[in-house]
Amino acid sequence: MVKWPGPFPLYVDRAEGAHFTCADGVDHVDLCLGDTGAMTGHSPAATVARVREQVGRGITAMLPTADASVAAGELSRRFGLPQWQFTLSATDANRHVIRYARHLTGRPKVLVVDFCYHGSVDETFATLDGGEVVARRGNIGAPVPPSETTVVVPFNDVEALEAALAREDVACALLEPAMTNIGIVLPDDGYLAALRRLTAEHGTLLVLDETHTLCAGPGGCTAAWGLDPDVVVVGKTIGGGVPAGAFGLRADLSRRLLASVELEDVDLGGIGGTLAGNALSLAAVAATLTEVLTDDAFAHMEARAVEWTDGVQQVLDETGAPWHVTRLGCRAEYAFSPTAPHDGAEAAASDDFALQQHLHLHALNRGLLLTPFHNMALMSPATTPADVQQHTDAFRECATGLFAR
Numbered sequence: 001m002v003k004w005p006g007p008f009p010l011y012v013d014r015a016e017g018a019h020f021t022c023a024d025g026v027d028h029v030d031l032c033l034g035d036t037g038a039m040t041g042h043s044p045a046a047t048v049a050r051v052r053e054q055v056g057r058g059i060t061a062m063l064p065t066a067d068a069s070v071a072a073g074e075l076s077r078r079f080g081l082p083q084w085q086f087t088l089s090a091t092d093a094n095r096h097v098i099r100y101a102r103h104l105t106g107r108p109k110v111l112v113v114d115f116c117y118h119g120s121v122d123e124t125f126a127t128l129d130g131g132e133v134v135a136r137r138g139n140i141g142a143p144v145p146p147s148e149t150t151v152v153v154p155f156n157d158v159e160a161l162e163a164a165l166a167r168e169d170v171a172c173a174l175l176e177p178a179m180t181n182i183g184i185v186l187p188d189d190g191y192l193a194a195l196r197r198l199t200a201e202h203g204t205l206l207v208l209d210e211t212h213t214l215c216a217g218p219g220g221c222t223a224a225w226g227l228d229p230d231v232v233v234v235g236k237t238i239g240g241g242v243p244a245g246a247f248g249l250r251a252d253l254s255r256r257l258l259a260s261v262e263l264e265d266v267d268l269g270g271i272g273g274t275l276a277g278n279a280l281s282l283a284a285v286a287a288t289l290t291e292v293l294t295d296d297a298f299a300h301m302e303a304r305a306v307e308w309t310d311g312v313q314q315v316l317d318e319t320g321a322p323w324h325v326t327r328l329g330c331r332a333e334y335a336f337s338p339t340a341p342h343d344g345a346e347a348a349a350s351d352d353f354a355l356q357q358h359l360h361l362h363a364l365n366r367g368l369l370l371t372p373f374h375n376m377a378l379m380s381p382a383t384t385p386a387d388v389q390q391h392t393d394a395f396r397e398c399a400t401g402l403f404a405r
């Protein structure tokens with residue numbers, strides 16, 4: 001069981017924009033937003049209109065619609081990768097990418113960073129224990145020990161990366177450009193450049209999972225920080241709440257995949273899945289990317305996140321709470337340590353479930369839902385300054401109660 005702070009589940013009767021109403025009629029500011037699935041705000045009008053129209057024109061035919069070009073074209077423009085395959089989720093996308101990376105490189109292993117999360121993908125449920133790769137919570141039913149499939153390194157550790165890649169058995173390095181699933185851990189200056197250089201030197205594909213880090217801007221961290229990955233994975237919010245995932249590839253990689261089909265008679269095996277890229281989800285992705293998650297929307301979302309962060313910092317200053325606040329684009333978080341963590345283990349060390357539950361329950365009682373497992377807030381195009389202020393007021397009240405001097 002994942003520990004979930006609060007009296008869950010809350011049954012949602014209706015969700016709209018940045019709010020939802022529970023079955024008992026209580027309104028909440030939604031700062032969790034479906035853990036990114038609804039970063040667009042709930043039921044964005046343009047997505048809903050296109051989906052309604054598409055429902056009348058057929059939901060799935062296992063053939064692309066014109067929206068496939070619109071959606072893939074928009075992802076290409078944002079992430080600088082020309083070829084995109086749609087899937088039903090980010091988990092699916094990661095699973096396919098790992099298979100293709102193994103096929104393309106002829107290597108067995110996947111490199112991940114300790115305390116990562118990339119969906120329920122067997123290879124990624126591994127952790128370090130005294131330098132050994134061992135199974136991690138969530139690793140159930142895996143057919144082989146994780147040490148046979150996975151290399152694990154701490155985030156921000158260039159030496160460990162270099163040693164791991166030098167063995168030249170790693171098909172792909174799969175990681176978030178900034179960690180978001182153990183709280184937010186930002187990359188050190190130069191870490192991502194070293195990652196790019198070392199993966200290229202050792203023939204390992206660099207896969208950036210931007211499922212959450214799309215919060216950094218319209219083209220995720222890839223565009224915001226000028227990164228140059230071989231593969232990018234996206235999911236969750238790209239369909240405005242309708243299930244969709246995708247991965248983009250460098251042109252030469254997709255050519256090599258196609259060549260193995262055409263020249264070597266290789267069967268790539270269920271690319272994306274039967275319903276992947278169905279007409280409904282492509283309509284949703286095309287509308288969401290072109291009309292909802294626009295540059296203007298991201299500017300609005302980031303402005304709200306800056307207000308949220310400033311409000312939290314002000315309260316930390318007033319109360320002397322020994323915590324810090326971090327922001328990545330429109331996602332922000334406070335954590336129970338005075339300074340920002342440098343890797344997943346440091347971030348995990350500051351976890352305090354009882355304290356977190358106290359803050360979450362206080363927020364819930366003031367009509368606010370934070371992202372469970374973290375003290376994290378996500379802003380949508382529909383989030384208002386008043387929504388943010390409601391959080392600052394509730395946080396001040398709670399932190400003052402804890403740290404009254």
Ligand code: PLP
Nearest residue numbers: 089090091117118119209211212
């Ligand atoms: N990648 C990252 C970075 C994630 O955080 C998650 C889910 O939280 C996933 C992939 C899997 O997404 P989904 O559960 O929508 O397949």
